[in-house]
Amino acid sequence: MGISWYNPRVRSIVYQTGVLAAVIAVVWFFTATAQENLERLNISTGFGFLDTTAGFGIIQTLIPYTEQSSYGRAFLVGLLNTLSVAVIGIVLSTMLGFVIGVARLSPNWLLAKIAAAYVEVMRNIPLLLQLFFWYFAVLRPLPGPAESIEALPGVFLSNRGLILPDPVLDAGAGMFFGALAAAAVAGFVLVRWARARQRATGQLFPALRVAAALIVVLPLLAWAIGGTPFHLEYATRGDFDFSGGVRLLPEFVALVLGLTLYTAAFIGEIVRAGIQSVDRGQGEAAAALGLKDSTTLRLVVVPQALRLIVPPLTSQILNLTKNSSLAVAIAYPDLVAVFAGTVLNQTGQAIEVIAITMAVYLTLSLATSLAMNWYNARIALRER
Amino acid sequence: MRNPVAALLLGILIGVGGLYFVLPYDAAAVLAGRGTAPATAVETEPGAERTGAGETLRRVMRRGFLQCGVSQGLAGFSSPDERGRWSGIDVDYCRAIAAAIFGDGEKVRFRPLSAKDRFTALQSGEVDILSRNTTWTMSRDTQLGFDFAGVIYYDGQAFMVRKSSGITKAEQLAGATICTQTGTTTELNLADYFRGRGLDYRVLSFEKNDEAISAYDQGRCDGYTTDASGLYAERLKMQHPADNIVLPEIISKEPLGPVIRQGDPQWADIARWTLSALLNAEELGITSENIEEMRESENPLVRRLLGAEGSYGASVGLRPDWVIDIVRAVGNYGEIFERNVGVDTPLGIERGLNALWTDGGVMYAPPIR
Numbered sequence: 161m162g163i164s165w166y167n168p169r170v171r172s173i174v175y176q177t178g179v180l181a182a183v184i185a186v187v188w189f190f191t192a193t194a195q196e197n198l199e200r201l202n203i204s205t206g207f208g209f210l211d212t213t214a215g216f217g218i219i220q221t222l223i224p225y226t227e228q229s230s231y232g233r234a235f236l237v238g239l240l241n242t243l244s245v246a247v248i249g250i251v252l253s254t255m256l257g258f259v260i261g262v263a264r265l266s267p268n269w270l271l272a273k274i275a276a277a278y279v280e281v282m283r284n285i286p287l288l289l290q291l292f293f294w295y296f297a298v299l300r301p302l303p304g305p306a307e308s309i310e311a312l313p314g315v316f317l318s319n320r321g322l323i324l325p326d327p328v329l330d331a332g333a334g335m336f337f338g339a340l341a342a343a344a345v346a347g348f349v350l351v352r353w354a355r356a357r358q359r360a361t362g363q364l365f366p367a368l369r370v371a372a373a374l375i376v377v378l379p380l381l382a383w384a385i386g387g388t389p390f391h392l393e394y395a396t397r398g399d400f401d402f403s404g405g406v407r408l409l410p411e412f413v414a415l416v417l418g419l420t421l422y423t424a425a426f427i428g429e430i431v432r433a434g435i436q437s438v439d440r441g442q443g444e445a446a447a448a449l450g451l452k453d454s455t456t457l458r459l460v461v462v463p464q465a466l467r468l469i470v471p472p473l474t475s476q477i478l479n480l481t482k483n484s485s486l487a488v489a490i491a492y493p494d495l496v497a498v499f500a501g502t503v504l505n506q507t508g509q510a511i512e513v514i515a516i517t518m519a520v521y522l523t524l525s526l527a528t529s530l531a532m533n534w535y536n537a538r539i540a541l542r543e544r
Numbered sequence: 545m546r547n548p549v550a551a552l553l554l555g556i557l558i559g560v561g562g563l564y565f566v567l568p569y570d571a572a573a574v575l576a577g578r579g580t581a582p583a584t585a586v587e588t589e590p591g592a593e594r595t596g597a598g599e600t601l602r603r604v605m606r607r608g609f610l611q612c613g614v615s616q617g618l619a620g621f622s623s624p625d626e627r628g629r630w631s632g633i634d635v636d637y638c639r640a641i642a643a644a645i646f647g648d649g650e651k652v653r654f655r656p657l658s659a660k661d662r663f664t665a666l667q668s669g670e671v672d673i674l675s676r677n678t679t680w681t682m683s684r685d686t687q688l689g690f691d692f693a694g695v696i697y698y699d700g701q702a703f704m705v706r707k708s709s710g711i712t713k714a715e716q717l718a719g720a721t722i723c724t725q726t727g728t729t730t731e732l733n734l735a736d737y738f739r740g741r742g743l744d745y746r747v748l749s750f751e752k753n754d755e756a757i758s759a760y761d762q763g764r765c766d767g768y769t770t771d772a773s774g775l776y777a778e779r780l781k782m783q784h785p786a787d788n789i790v791l792p793e794i795i796s797k798e799p800l801g802p803v804i805r806q807g808d809p810q811w812a813d814i815a816r817w818t819l820s821a822l823l824n825a826e827e828l829g830i831t832s833e834n835i836e837e838m839r840e841s842e843n844p845l846v847r848r849l850l851g852a853e854g855s856y857g858a859s860v861g862l863r864p865d866w867v868i869d870i871v872r873a874v875g876n877y878g879e880i881f882e883r884n885v886g887v888d889t890p891l892g893i894e895r896g897l898n899a900l901w902t903d904g905g906v907m908y909a910p911p912i913r
Contacts, residue, residue: 163550173555174555174558175555175557177554177556178553178556179559180556181555181556181558190642198689200807201667201689201805201807202689202807202808203667203687203688205686214748215735216731216732216734216735217731217734217735217737217738217745217746217747218747219721219746219747219749226739227735227736227739274599275748283801298850300759300764302764304763306825318722319762319763319764320764344575355666367695374900392672398719399719400709400717400719400720400721400766401719401721401746401766403719410764411748473598488751489751490758491748491750491751491755493749497751500670500747501660501726501727501751502726502727502731502749504660504727505659505660505726505727505728506665506727506731506732507687508663508667508683508687508688510664510667
């Protein structure tokens, strides 16, 4: 045939390389223009600024950070603040979402209606408004530190946040946590062994209960032998504020609350859809075989529902992570507020800072997708 | 398929060739490595506007009004009233430039910018000038591609606390939570102050100044910090202004001034000499009230300033009577100060450092001659 326009392979290669070249040219054009303009306007470029002293304070730092730390360190602080909100939000919203989803299908009329109302209210109000509500209407008007509410001994609630006692490790800590870890490992092995035995012989073993008992008893035993693992150090009221203790900022609490309650509504609907997709006949067949309701749910309905739940759940998890950037509206020092806000403004290097920030969110999202896809593949229907 | 390489080359050729026709002229020129494109090609995209000597002035005149970046509402400096009319020192400075260019101080549009967005807005050409209580620092002058036109207000950072806290000195703030606005020199000075004294503090940075104020006002923070003039202005917004006091310590130097982009020396001259004209007018006693009589003055300094002698307006691309229009529109520097922040206004700020050098202040403008 040779090279001929009528050869479909030739055409396809021509089109594809054409598109590729166009894309490369466009990217190159924008890069070249930006570079030229930056040079002409005398704006410094490059990533050297990351090593420069930041010089500003951040109210919540999970890693040591002082004003003498670098902008790069400030970036890490912001990143960790974002991650901590995202991880806590994902865990809480998934748990709450499952409860809501199951509750919507409950035969209990009141419970089902409450769950339905929750979903309709939460998912139809913009997240930003909900954040404002939690922050400005609920947490801000709390009394100041001097009149703070002492909910439990050592637990203070004020407009400076939720102050908890700080657990300080004692001599018995190593033994206690060692026992906890040993119990967890033993429980895991036990459950696997019980499952294998059931497959082989059909005999049941109450592995879960035994494992739970192990996890409670072993550490208690260690406590009795090795002494107290930790003691609580209570926060004390200072001139302005509390000193000591673990502090959850109101900005943090508002953000976690808002993200969790909002996303849980969506996850609830996803869970409901997943459960409803499992044919009624499956449940009836299980009942006919004499399985208990809880066993039916655990062994028949949920494994099949999960296949439908996981892909949309992934996108909700991604949404939550990305939505956490609304933190900037309520002064929580997340990545966007600290890095794409303060650092950008102090250095003026908009292109570099925004590029890094976008790369971080992209990486986080891709990593989450990857993990969820791996999980999805694991639970997918395996045809035998 | 016999020869994939040939097909590949053909594809690249078609792709780039297609782009050459699709993209505007200058884009293709950049791609072809032909360097700078003519300014006309990018007229539609303000973000990509090019500057060069005289380009900013030409663009402003073609547009018919000045784009001026101001704050989102800081009483005395730039704030809109209930009918949306802006007033303040920073606003009057922009009106002065508009008057110098168009002979009409109203030919200006104000764009409210947060502290965080202000520099990007100027860099990208969204505003022609940034007149937004911005501190002149070396890094802003050298690394952001900006020039400062001078100092319009000498300020310094201070703290505000509640009277009920019993605090009378800034050093008593050890361990306190301080509210401030992000993206400001304030944030850095605050860190410097406490770090330099080895004191502990917590800083809560808000993107909008109003949010920082309300956080302080509602008791989320023990103190609020910004430039002293700003403290007096913001105190007016509080639920009970009288319950708050400004601490006496001034912890930093904050020379506030208008900012322009580098790369257009003529525009920088207009910005700088408009400011000087305002100060020189005050020094020579020219006010918006006596400007018509002053035109007849025999004083050579006045005659030069008002364009009766020499061609100082023309040297920056303006009309000879540019200063007359400025003073008619907004008055001299002293009038602007007294009208917006002076002792007869709610802010009640004394001239202090901002008095003319002849009156014990540091306001000293280079002569127009």
